[in-house]
Amino acid sequence: MSRLGRAIVRVPRRISKGQVFKVQMVITHPMETGLRKDKKTGKVIPAHYITKVEFLFNGQKVTTLHTGPGVSKNPYFAIMMKATESGTLTIKYEDNKGGKWEKSVKINVS
């Protein structure tokens, strides 16, 4: 999976001051539980899942997610956020195999 760990983040294009808006994201990730068996070889596929997702706005913590293998493949998360100023929303996420990624989006408050 060459696309492993890529994320798409969606925020509204225009946000007025004080508005509560939705942040949606999808990460490309297999989210293996470690319980499934490979049908051809009969071997257990090792667990591989996202463990932590952090939402930071201008360096300040907004939301932290701790996730287990119970979240679906290519996980989708949505949270609400209230912005009082323009800035950058940075999303940091990591998996149980040591993979670490980061994605930033600009948030324009008018």
Add this chain to the structure above:
Amino acid sequence: MITRRDLFKVAGVGAVALAVAPGAVKPSFGAPKKISIEDSLKEHLGVGLSALKESNLIHIKAPTIAESGANVPVQVKANIPVDQVQALYIFADANFNPWVTTVEFSPMNGEVFFATRIKLAKTSPVRAVIKMKDGSLLAAAKEVKVTVGGCG
């Protein structure tokens, strides 16, 4: 002299031995054990199922019948000011590991809202537990019927 009965006995012992053998080998591979919802709640919240208070402030939006257990959209919303909430937990009772996710909120969220897609092994309640800053726990549950499991 070997009677018919003795022969059955021997065959029976052999069959038992065969049946036991794979079972004895399995734990050495570190085969995981199913965690009950009770244990999972204790691990993450420190209390059992009976200590959770049902609350009508929490709304879970999930399908009544899910076609595939691999992908069940769940949305949790609560009419509680976000600065009183510490974290939100989502559990799926029948899953191998019932704990799905923990969401830690901050006042910057504006409102208590979280949406994701989860796996469900079979028909079971989906639980949302909100841990308040004062330590109290509020819970809500919704039964989701699953036609094809998604944890295999």
